[in-house]
Structure formats: C-alpha cells, structure tokens
Amino acid sequence: MIRIDNVTKQYRGAARPALNNVTLEIEKGDFVFLVGASGSGKSSLMRLILREDVPSSGVVFVLGENLKRIPGRRIPYFRRKMGMVFQDFRLLPNKTVAQNVAFSLEVIGKSRAFIQTAVPDVLDMVGLGHKANNLPSELSGGEQQRVALARAIVNKPAILLADEPTGNLDPATSEDIMKLIERINAQGTTVVMATHDRGIVDRLKKRVVVLSDGQIISDERGAGYRSSETTVVGSKSYFDEIEGDQ
Amino acid sequence: MHLGFVFREVGQGLRRNVSMVISIVLVTLVSLTFVGTALLLQFQITQMKNYWYDRAQVAVYLCTDTSPSAACPQGEASADVKTVVEQKLNSPLLKPYISKYYFEDHKQAYANFEEQFKGNSVAKYVTPAQLNETFWIKLKNPNQSPVITQSFSGIAGVEEVRDQRSYLDQIFSILNVASLAAISVAALMLLSATLLISTTIRLSALSRRRELSIMRLVGASNFYIQLPFILEGVVAATIGSVLASAAVLGIVQFFVQGYLAAALPFTSFVGLNQALIIVPILVGAGVLLSALASGAAIRRYLKI
Numbered sequence: 277m278i279r280i281d282n283v284t285k286q287y288r289g290a291a292r293p294a295l296n297n298v299t300l301e302i303e304k305g306d307f308v309f310l311v312g313a314s315g316s317g318k319s320s321l322m323r324l325i326l327r328e329d330v331p332s333s334g335v336v337f338v339l340g341e342n343l344k345r346i347p348g349r350r351i352p353y354f355r356r357k358m359g360m361v362f363q364d365f366r367l368l369p370n371k372t373v374a375q376n377v378a379f380s381l382e383v384i385g386k387s388r389a390f391i392q393t394a395v396p397d398v399l400d401m402v403g404l405g406h407k408a409n410n411l412p413s414e415l416s417g418g419e420q421q422r423v424a425l426a427r428a429i430v431n432k433p434a435i436l437l438a439d440e441p442t443g444n445l446d447p448a449t450s451e452d453i454m455k456l457i458e459r460i461n462a463q464g465t466t467v468v469m470a471t472h473d474r475g476i477v478d479r480l481k482k483r484v485v486v487l488s489d490g491q492i493i494s495d496e497r498g499a500g501y502r503s504s505e506t507t508v509v510g511s512k513s514y515f516d517e518i519e520g521d522q
Numbered sequence: 523m524h525l526g527f528v529f530r531e532v533g534q535g536l537r538r539n540v541s542m543v544i545s546i547v548l549v550t551l552v553s554l555t556f557v558g559t560a561l562l563l564q565f566q567i568t569q570m571k572n573y574w575y576d577r578a579q580v581a582v583y584l585c586t587d588t589s590p591s592a593a594c595p596q597g598e599a600s601a602d603v604k605t606v607v608e609q610k611l612n613s614p615l616l617k618p619y620i621s622k623y624y625f626e627d628h629k630q631a632y633a634n635f636e637e638q639f640k641g642n643s644v645a646k647y648v649t650p651a652q653l654n655e656t657f658w659i660k661l662k663n664p665n666q667s668p669v670i671t672q673s674f675s676g677i678a679g680v681e682e683v684r685d686q687r688s689y690l691d692q693i694f695s696i697l698n699v700a701s702l703a704a705i706s707v708a709a710l711m712l713l714s715a716t717l718l719i720s721t722t723i724r725l726s727a728l729s730r731r732r733e734l735s736i737m738r739l740v741g742a743s744n745f746y747i748q749l750p751f752i753l754e755g756v757v758a759a760t761i762g763s764v765l766a767s768a769a770v771l772g773i774v775q776f777f778v779q780g781y782l783a784a785a786l787p788f789t790s791f792v793g794l795n796q797a798l799i800i801v802p803i804l805v806g807a808g809v810l811l812s813a814l815a816s817g818a819a820i821r822r823y824l825k826i
Contacts, residue, residue: 326739348744349743349744351741352738352741352742352743352744353741353743354741355738355739355740355741356740356741357741358741360739366732366735366736366739368732368733368736369732379733379736380736380740382527383527383736383737383740383742383746383747384740384741384742384743384746385743385746427740431740
C-alpha cells in the first residue's frame with residue numbers, strides 16, 4: 277500500500293536532511309502513528325506520501341504508483357484516492373459545512389446527483405448531519421475537525437493521512453475524533469497519523485513509528501509512545517526483522 | 523464536469539478583482555483600437571492604390587522660357603519638339619503600351635491651374651507661359667511607366683518626364699508610417715495588457731489560495747484548477763476587444779464616412795464593410811492573447 281525505500285529528503289539550504297535513509301512499509305488497513313519531536317521528519321514523510329514533494333534519493337510507492345515517476349497530469353487522480361486532515365482543519369470559512377464537503381467533490385467533477393447523496397451520508401457518519409448549513413466559524417474545534425474528516429473521506433479514499441488532527445483539541449474532543457478515525461480505519465481505510473499526543477498513542481495500542489532527526493528509531497506494533505532516548509536501533513537491521521515478521 | 527462550478531468561480535473572481543478587471547478592459551480596448559486603426563490604414567492604402575494607380579498618368583513636360591536652363595538650354599519648346607514627341611508616341615515601339623494620350627497647351631494648363639488654386643493668391647502671379655505644355659499619357663499597364671520615362675528623358679525640348687504615381691507613393695509612405703506608428707503603440711499597449719493580465723490572475727489566485735490548496739489536496743485536475751483563472755482573463759479581454767471593435771466601427775462610421783468623406787469628396791475611403799472584417803480579428807486577438815497570458819501566469823503560479 278505504502279512502501280518507502282531508503283528515502284532521503286534534503287531541503288535546499290538545510291544543514292542536515294529532513295529524512296535520512298528511511299525505509300518503511302505500511303499494509304492495507306494498517307493504522308500507523310508517526311511520532312517524534314518537531315522537526316523529526318513526520319511532516320516531510322507525509323508530504324512525500326501525498327506527492328507534494330519528491331525524495332532526494334530513494335523511492336516512494338503508494339497505491340502501486342512510483343511517485344518519483346508519476347507524470348504530473350496523473351498526480352490529481354492519484355490524490356483522489358487519498359484523504360488528508362490537518363491540525364488547523366483548513367475549511368473554507370465562507371462556505372457552509374455541506375458546501376465545504378461538496379466543494380471537494382465538485383472540483384473533481386463528481387455529478388450533482390452523487391454529491392447530493394454522498395454529502396448528507398458522510399455528514400451523518402461524522403455526526404454533523406444537523407449542522408450541514410452552519411458556517412465553520414459557528415462550530416467548535418472538534419466539529420470543524422469532523423467536517424475536515426468528512427471532506428477527507430467523502431470520496432472513499434484508500435489512505436487517510438492525518439497530520440496532528442488532535443493538536444488543537446482538548447482531550448475529550450480528541451477522544452471523539454480518534455473514535456471517528458478508528459471507525460474510518462475499521463471500514464478498511466489505511467490510516468497514517470502524525471501526533472504528539474502521548475495519551476492517544478498509549479491508549480490505542482496501534483503500530484508506532486518513532487522518528488528522530490530524520491531517521492526511524494523504532495517501529496513496533498501495539499507499542500506506547502516512547503521518547504527518542506529510550507530506543508535507538510540501527511534502522512536497517514531492525515527493519516529486516518520487522519519485514520521477516522510480516 | 524460542472525460548468526456551473528467553473529462559471530461561479532469566474533464570476534467570483536471577476537467581482538473580487540473589479541478594479542483590475544476594469545483596467546484590463548481599458549488597456550485591451552485602447553491597444554486593440556490601435557491595432558484596428560492600423561489595419562484600417564492598410565485597407566485605406568490598398569483601396570487608394572487600386573483607385574489611383576488606375577488613373578495615374580505619365581506626364582511629359584515640355585520646356586518653357588522659365589524652365590531651368592540645365593534641362594532646357596533652348597528655352598520654350600518649338601513646334602518641332604511636339605511633332606517629335608507625338609511621332610514617338612505613335613511609333614510601333616511605344617504604341618502597344620499606351621492606352622491613350624492627349625496634349626495640354628499653355629491655355630488649358632492655365633485653366634486647370636486656376637481651377638485647382640481657386641481663391642489662392644498664387645494664381646495671380648502665374649502666367650500661362652510659365653506653365654508647361656504637357657503630353658498626358660495613360661498607359662495600358664501603369665507599371666510600365668519606365669518605358670515612357672526612358673524614351674523621352676533627355677530629348678531636347680523636354681523638361682521632365684514624371685510618373686504621377688511617384689506623388690501617390692509619397693502619400694502612401696506617409697500613411698504607411700502612420701500605420702506603423704499605430705502598430706508600435708499597439709504593441710506596447712498589448713505588452714502592458716499581457717503583464718496586467720498576469721498580475722491580475724496572480725492576485726486572483728492569491729485571494730483564492732485556500733480554495734486552491736484544497737483543490738490540489740483533494741485531487742482536482744489542472745484543468746479544473748486553471749480554467750476559472752484563464753476564463754477570468756479571457757472574459758475581461760473579450761469585453762475590451764468587443765469595445766475596441768465598437769470603437770473601430772465608430773471611427774469608420776462617424777469620422778471616416780461622416781466627416782472625411784464629406785470633406786474630401788473625390789477620395790474613396792474605407793467603409794463599414796472593411797471595418798467588419800477587422801472585428802473578428804480584434805476579438806480573436808484579444809481572446810488568444812489573454813488566454814495565453816493568463817494560462818502562462820497561472821501555470822507559473824500553481825505547481826501541482
């Protein structure tokens with residue numbers, strides 16, 4: 277589903293690479309937490325998976341596409357199979373909840389009939405059917421993130437990328453959002469979520485990939501949140517083990 | 523695909539940047555009006571060439587007593603000179619080229635001169651003897667005038683052989699310079715129109731960057747992302763070019779036909795027929811140019 281092979285990402289003018297020889301494989305239906313301090317490379321990794329960037333070296337395969345080779349005109353079609361949510365929700369402030377979700381379908385040319393059924397369905401699923409005609413400014417942070425999630429999944433993506441989706445939310449609201457993301461995952465969508473939230477990671481017992489200074493220092497299933505000091509593993513040999521397990 | 527969506531975006535973009543859109547309209551209007559004027563001048567030149575070249579004659583001016591002595595050492599041309607010229611015109615060598623010729627003596631020349639300079643004080647100081655007696659020759663093919671010029675230049679008693687077209691060519695070169703000037707102004711204005719369109723599109727994209735980032739995120743195709751911006755530029759430039767077409771039609775109808783044609787009744791001027799040929803050229807140029815400019819601008823601004 278997602279395969280990242282020996283990927284290094286060096287930004288121009290940066291002293292050290294944002295990602296340094298990273299190798300990672302994510303299977304269909306997986307739920308993966310990316311954890312690590314700010315600047316550890318979580319966001320760079322997500323940008324590569326979404327093909328917002330290309331690696332300086334190494335290859336990234338997502339949904340059967342080699343993202344280094346994919347021609348520019350195919351990138352939009354590739355992204356239609358991906359959903360993405362952010363810490364800051366990124367809703368359009370002048371559009372209602374329903375319009376925000378509908379917008380993402382309109383711009384990929386979905387029919388009006390499809391939009392008219394898909395939008396209420398997905399809003400019901402995230403529990404916001406009754407707020408379809410509200411503006412984002414009239415919603416709480418948690419509700420706004422639900423709208424963002426509705427927008428991300430309305431087109432039934434194979435992969436959901438979440439970049440600190442609970443970063444701006446209080447713990448109780450975060451809990452609700454995580455339940456929603458788990459439900460999305462249970463319906464077969466692969467989830468990759470970057471987070472700082474130790475509580476969530478510890479509680480959900482999912483696969484945890486720890487990044488530090490652009491390198492993967494641990495990758496365990498059902499693990500808790502570990503700080504980078506506790507585990508330092510030579511990434512290559514460690515990964516050979518992991519791949520052997522699967 | 524949702525044309526409704528595209529048009530809604532275009533409408534929003536146009537409303538959001540109303541002042542920039544107006545400036546695009548105005549600059550396109552002015553630049554394309556200059557283009558149209560240059561084309562009109564070219565039509566006018568062609569039309570006058572067709573009209574006047576048919577009527578232009580070659581004049582063989584005979585010497586008078588007041589002619590410069592370098593060309594006419596013997597003074598007034600004698601009757602023999604006229605006979606020689608006439609014989610030559612009727613000779614088998616020249617006759618095939620000539621459609622007809624006639625002789626204008628001092629009296630007729632004076633009568634024509636008086637008619638031409640009626641009310642001008644110069645007429646009072648000119649006497650019939652000062653005006654050349656002239657053989658006016660109309661050629662079957664006006665382009666063959668060098669045959670006549672060569673045959674009669676240098677004959678004793680002939681002051682000068684002149685193809686009238688040489689006067690017309692001066693007029694045409696003035697008109698040509700005017701149309702070149704119009705084209706140069708138009709080129710500068712079109713350049714600024716192009717830059718203005720790029721700037722406007724970039725501003726428009728900037729004011730819609732949230733929408734754009736979401737469109738890219740959810741996988742809108744480049745066509746969907748770019749089309750509203752390109753159409754925004756095209757709509758503004760089309761309004762400008764339609765106004766420019768109206769201006770060109772107005773110039774022809776009210777200035778050329780209404781004023782010039784009345785002031786100079788013996789000249790044939792361009793009419794609305796020719797102006798109508800220009801309209802699609804102007805609109806086409808406006809649409810094409812704005813599509814290219816806004817397309818290039820949005821492509822440079824928006825990377826996938």
